[in-house]
Amino acid sequence: MPRFSKAVSSLRSSEIRDLMTLASRPDIISFAGGMPGNDLFPVQAVEELYAQLDIKKKQAAFQYGPTPGLPSLLESLEGFLEKKGLPVKENRLLITTGSQQALNILAKAFIDPAEPVLVEKPCFIGALSAFRSYDAELRGIAVDSDGISIEGLRQEINRNEKAKFLYITPYFHNPAGILYTAERKEQLIAILQGTNIPLIEDDAYGDLYFFEEDQERLKPIKAINPDGINVCYTGSFSKILGPGLRLGWMLVPEKIYAKCELIKQSADACSPSFTQVLADAFIRSGQIYSYVAGVRQEYKKRAAAMVSALREHLPDYVQWNEPRGGFYIWLILPNEADATRIMTLAIEGGAVFVAGKTFDPAGRQNNSLRLSYCNNTPEQIAEGIPIVASAIRAVCG
């Protein structure tokens, strides 16, 4: 047996991932993936933008680039982020290979084996696996419909062994679907100030809002720019252009940036130049704004179709959120329910989702499940939700 490092020895494929391979049958309606619909990608627009580039830009696209990112993309992305009120001039921007890499780099920068980090419960699985890969002790804090539990956060912060950071996804949470209230963010800021616990604020979905009136709630904590907190803000092109570009970013204070740049250099030297050139052209053409406005409407339509099907078919004992943006609806079932059993039945019936324990930092609590509406037509949603609902009834009564 090879002698693996302590940090990675405990990493293994979950039973849910194994079940998912069963669900790759082409006739299965999948509410499992958190990826944009293939039909929504701006294929033609990007083809035209590439065709219009001069030869020097095209050559640069094939070349290695600087570790922090191509200067032209850093400049155009700064403009994009400044429109959200983000303090780009007082911080440093680092292009990463997906925002997953940003989380991995930050984890490497802060975590020594067995050290505690604070995460939401439930939490984005990619973040959990990045933190686990450095052997962190994950401390989950419950979320409700307004955001992370302030009482839970206070208790964790008052513990003797200080956490290395707090990681949150306040804008259309994956998997809980929620949007933090402005008040909850203010309370969170007040608690973190003066603790010397950095905040990792993951904003992968904030652009995909359905309601203009949510602007205040969508303002990143990084844009509020609170005194006395090192806010590490991460974002991504994955949901607003395409995950295949593998481009994300972090906007962080100078001191944290310096370490992260060194870590990135050792990981991949630079993110793909080819897709950086494309993303830069997409921003500079202004099409990013019109494209995102279009997909927002499409996801809103898909979310409405799922809400309507859930209202019609779910038993009353299931609690769930009506999404205000993003990709997800989170169902909370009675305490004793086992979402893996429900999932097995749903797969037999022809539909699949992700069972809740995937997102539990402790990997146990399983009376919940995540449905994605981003990659299905309203017709597929209308056909698939009754299958999920009948699997829930078969297990929970």
Ligand SMILES: Cc1ncc(COP(=O)(O)O)c(C=O)c1O
């Ligand atoms: C909350 C959240 N953060 C980060 C990511 C990582 O995205 P990417 O690495 O494609 O930028 C995802 C992907 O699903 C996500 O849901």
